[in-house]
Amino acid sequence: MKQLTLGFIGLGLIGGSIAKALKAACPEISIIAYDINGSTLALAMEEGIADRISSSIDASFSACDYIFLCAPVSKNDENLKVLKQFLTPSCTLTDVGSVKGDIHRHIEEAGLSGQFIGGHPMAGSERFGYINSKAILLENAYYILTPPPCVSEKRVEDFRQLVTAMGAIPLVLNDEQHDYVTAAVSHLPHIIASSLVNLVKDSDSKDGIMKMIAAGGFKDITRIASSSPDMWQQICLTNTGNIASLLEDYVEALIRIKEQLYKKDAQFLYRFFDEARIYRDSFIETSSGPIKKSxxxxxxxxxxxxxxxxxxxxxxxxxxxxxxxxxxxxxxxxxxxxxxxxxxxxxxxxxxxxxxxxxxxxxxxx
Known part of the structure; x- marks a missing residue:
């Protein structure tokens, strides 16, 4: 891989992990980093991950071959407006958000579709911030790429190689497909898990018997309800249509199950559990996926x-x-x-x- 200059707008858990993975794989890579947290930038310099740091989004990013938008989703639009004036046509712009439709719309409005490739590394942790980032976080995790149709095949292939160098597994989808898939296998399950936890909280007795015995299977199937409420609020506000549509299908499925329970339909109930068991057991055992493995x-x-x-x-x-x-x-x-x-x-x-x-x-x- 030729010597590259990479820019990071935001250097938290995901941005820091990408930077560390690429530095480990390609030490000759040069990294320019901006973050609102000065101590984060100082630590990145001290560890030799950042070669140059900036207290603002400025002309130093005009030297970049790739720029990763790694700030919170709500800040991407604002950062993009400032960054646009410093982008060269050869620079590939990408992001790391878990919803792609919203950022694609902002990119199109900015006239940057030809040099943008949406990115979603399907890895994470309950911990956050650069201090908890690590190169192996991305190892063998799916890294979904969502290039607009106008992006050249060469640009996509070059970025695919960069993702492979991180140790991740690149997977190309369009932004609409990505948002529907992640709504089904990640976003909706988080809503369901949180709903189940709140149901038990609201149904529990004053002495907390339900809470006391919930440490077994219930705690396992609702583990993801411990995720960041800020992040999931933003996901629900940006992938609303897909989540709401799938949630409607799920509610209808629950109503059908309730009806069969009242009918005591033994055959339906057996088939319901058996089909779920067979399909679930067919899942590939892997550390990749939107919901991290325990x-x-x-x-x-x-x-x-x-x-x-x-x-x-x-x-x-x-x-x-x-x-x-x-x-x-x-x-x-x-x-x-x-x-x-x-x-x-x-x-x-x-x-x-x-x-x-x-x-x-x-x-x-x-």
């Missing part, structure tokens, strides 16, 4: 003093970071007494080997 396992441990501390210490001595650890009280949908969650796939693989070598019985979900 790296967790459960193990059997003795109910005795020091048992949990012993395992935590054993993993710590092997430099394995634990994201969460705790006793599973509701095991209706889960085997094992102790659940351990990790940040990365590599960590769970190492932990599995260590625990097995010490004689622990390990259970992992499909």
């Amino acid at each position: 790296y967790s396992l459960t193990i059997d441990i003795a109910d005795e003093a020091g048992a949990l501390a012993s395992i935590a210490t054993m993993l710590a001595l092997n430099n394995i970071s634990i994201k969460n650890i705790g006793i599973v009280h509701n095991r209706e949908l889960e085997e094992g007494a102790l659940r351990i969650e990790f940040y990365e796939e590599a960590a769970i693989q190492t932990a599995r080997e260590i625990l097995k070598s010490r004689g622990y019985v390990i259970y992992e979900k499909k």
